[in-house]
């Protein structure tokens with residue numbers, strides 16, 4: 001049976017789709033998605049994209065985001081949760097960041113994190129990173145919504161630089 005969250009997240013996925021459809025500029029689409037998710041979902045306290053650095057294919061560079069500025073503007077592949085997703089090319093959910101040894105802290109308020117890769121035909125282009133001030137807030141519905149949005153983005157755009 002569909003839960004209230006499923007129904008709410010389906011509506012947000014549809015809103016994200018219409019934002020992505022109407023944007024011809026990929027960076028603007030990423031910025032709009034950040035704002036939508038940050039505004040609509042109370043447990044999303046920081047929403048941002050990291051993209052593969054065009055000048056260094058083993059490094060992530062911070063792209064559009066919504067939330068407090070972060071000191072982590074460049075992250076090597078393998079480092080932190082973001083760097084791990086760049087290597088594994090699959091979603092990582094950390095329900096309690098205090099238990100994750102390979103983690104880069106942005107703020108003491110952050111308790112949990114979900115990072116979803118942007119994959120186009122198996123090629124890793126970047127990732128969507130969400131920090132939460134709530135402990136263990138992420139469910140299968142978050143994963144479905146965020147993987148759905150990343151798929152819409154990589155179906156439409158070939159790159160985000």
Ligand code: SME
Nearest residue numbers: 070080081082103104106
């Ligand atoms: N916590 C991330 C770093 C990026 S910030 O969350 C914005 C990590 O461990 O890779």
